[in-house]
Amino acid sequence: MAKKQAMPKSAPGTHVSTKDIVNKKIAYTWWEPEVQYSWSVGPAMSRFLEELKNGKIVGRKCRKCRRVIVPPRMFCEHCYGPTDEWVYLKDTGSVETYSISYLDADARRIKEPILVGVVSIDGASPKHGFMHYFGGMKPEELHIGMKVKAVWKPKEEREGSIRDIIYFEPVKKGGRKK
């Protein structure tokens, strides 16, 4: 029996190195599209953002699934019915997971690392939360399960954005209980 041709039998394509580009050996075109959007945020997110302005985190309750959902939505993806009522949650929570990033959004390196992660919000169902920054601590202090609290922008600077929370900081031991 004839020996089988190994596949892929070749590797068609021409590699272009950075040098080729810098030395202008390659022809290229350039285009920057004008793409702008203004998404309607709908009733659930409108209320959520409004409440952030007030310094509060709000969720929605699905009675059928016995679930308190944050970020809130008007329908529950589990039972596919409408959610039932608004629930105020605490502005504390625990670190579900985190990363210490040395890259910005365009993959450029940055000196001061960004502490980022998911916070499960107190008062919502377990594992329900959102992504945010951490601060007020050294990177090595950050750990999964850590209790954290939102640090809000001053009231007059809030604009109805997730950034109305500056970051989450560790809950201070022996701090006042409310």
Add this chain to the structure above:
Amino acid sequence: MREVAVIGGGMTLFRRRLLETGKELSYLATKMAMEEAGIEKQDIDMVVLGSAPDAFDGIHIKGDNLVDGCAAAGKPYVRVFNGGGTGVFAPIAGWWHVASGVADVALVVCEEKMGSCYPHPQTAFRHIWDPILDRPLNPNLVWLFAMEMNRYMTAHDIKKEDIALVAVKNKRNAVGHPCAQLADPNITVEDVLNSEMMAWPVQRLDISPPSDGASALIYCSKDKARQFTDEPVWVAGTGWTIDSTMWTNRDLYFPQYVANAAKMAYKMAGISNPFKEIDIAEPYDPFDYKELHHMEGLLLCDKGQAPILTREGVTQRDGDLPVCPSGGLLGVGNPIAATMGQKVCELYWQLTGKAGKRQVPGDPRVGVGQAWGDIMQMGTVIVLRK
């Protein structure tokens, strides 16, 4: 349900930047697959394209721009897309074209041209985030995987050394792959652990690179298969599942959506004990921990056991369950959808004994390929059988 045979595969070189345009890459991969199958354009009834975000190529409705390269001009042609899951979803879509009886011969093309995006393909990933909750935080894509990796490591108390073993294995496996971008016969665990920190716990060598490339696959119905080949490989099972958009509302330590997709595919393929019955696995490995995470999702081992199997050498090319013998995304490159070349074409070549230097010993008969996409929520699974 009609039985569906794979009769040809093809792929291009994978590199950070290739001179060829998306159309030309699609053409090169398609041509190789057509030559292997011994067919011409007029033999193809329908064409499926898989390609990830338009933002990479910088062309809106890029499916339509690629029509001619995909041998589809004047033919029924459709593009399917679910982020990184596309590399296996497109061949699943190709399968239903033939299994339904609508097409006798179907071509699946997967293309990605990431090098066009300025300043970095990462920039395109800015737009995959929720515009209200996430984008105001200026997120970087790597954050997602860093957070998932951290959760996975913490839940099972896994050490980074064990995860780095995956990168070493796959980059070494890729040495036998002519298209490979990052093959390295001498890489060590120390190299991975000492590589540049990107977003803890993710380091440079934990990640597969962005790439340009294309791959292609040809299917035909059972009654036509014998015209083209003496050793057809059959699509035995397909499965796909998406989880909620709200990735911050679930525990990231286990990919339930991959498990659901795997169960669907195994049920169709009549597989009850995946570890025993599957000879080769090609789980999606854009990051080294993902291979482990996905082995568990594919039910090839219990939760938290994948690092142990890796440490014991079970997943090496000559082990009991070779995993990513192609070299995977870590070794061959990651032109998102075009990774069909490693995840599905590779299985076809392995099962027909055509994998050359990468050939898994011992006449493998069943292989599983998997991809993962969207925002950590999509699992796509395909099972091929000789």
Add this chain to the structure above:
Amino acid sequence: MNKVCVIGVGHTDFNSMTPDMEWKEFMYEACQKAYVDAGIDPRKDVDSFITCAEDYYEGFGIFDEFVPDQIGATLRPCGTVCGDGIHGLGNAFMQIKTGLMDIVAIEAHSKVSDLLTFGDVVLFAFDPVFERPISGPVERPNFAGSPSYTKKAPKPLIGSSKETERIHPYFLAGLEMQHYLRKTGTTEEQCAKVVVKNKKNAFRNPYADYEARIRVEDVMESEYMFKPVKSLDIAPTVDGAVCIVLASHKKAKELGVDPIYLSGFGYCSETPWLSTRGMDAGYAKVAAKMAYKMAGIKKPRKEIDIVEVDDKFSYKELQHLESLGLARSGEAAELLEEGELDVKGSLPTNTSGGLLGVGNCLEATGLQKSLEIVTQLRGHAGKRQVPDCEVGLAQSWRGIPTGTGAVAIFTREGR
């Protein structure tokens, strides 16, 4: 053979703007209505879900991410087809024909009011090397594309940063209409009559947004945008979501619903090279051939009772009727003037108001057209009901600059 039926349809109201709802809530409304119409629970009964969407219309890198929750697909098989709604229907049809799926839901929508720069996004679909530079002055950037990212990204150098200073990509419609008029002897007035008819039909469609009582003169006197295309020849964009639920015949019987059959579908893409592509809607010809074959239709003009064709531009309705084999070349305008395309004519066309009357709903076009056909075949079309219709055809085109179109055939009886 396992036939495929429509068991449920649902849609939102169509509006030029929908600021009160997020895209998710919008999709939820259409889908929930379709599931209620079908009498099913999506969390248990639907085996597979398909959305039809393009990223840049939505403003997302991977729109598929933002789909499952609102269509009921969480932890279920679901995927995006980057195509028109009828591409979605076709793929759902095939999924059911494999025997793997019994019920498949297909959703498509337009939330185009969220997109502020529609023209520039359409232009972004042109080939970057050969066609986009037509839109403005070309200057080669003195920029190396270096991956070191030290330089700040340069300002756009090809064309202008302001959309108004670039040619609007709809100029292509001007070229094609010119060709169509010359080739078939159709006149601009005749095209204007399409606008009058469709906007009039839209009065009888409660969800249509662009109904209007206008005269042919009004269309003729509207300003030239891309001569010979005038402003009223163009279907304005609209927000709208449609969901259609398909099931195997067996399942439909089990559920006890009165089904409408999806008896055939077809789609086709022509070459992307604008300079070599024909201007006669060849995509519709191939798609129709495939669909007719599947549905066993031999004499389309005789066998088809009602059609919804794509009318993103007025002349497109006439051109498409001819490509679909429902009229000879140049005959469509005659049929229109003889009243044959009216609700009471022999070939009722765009009884929903078409896109000129309902609005251009982008990838939802095919589903909006299918929705109308299903509504008519069910006999639920109220004041615009076409009597005794048995076989209907829905057709869509993916718009400028694509050469892609799709056709679906629906029938009252299984074929």
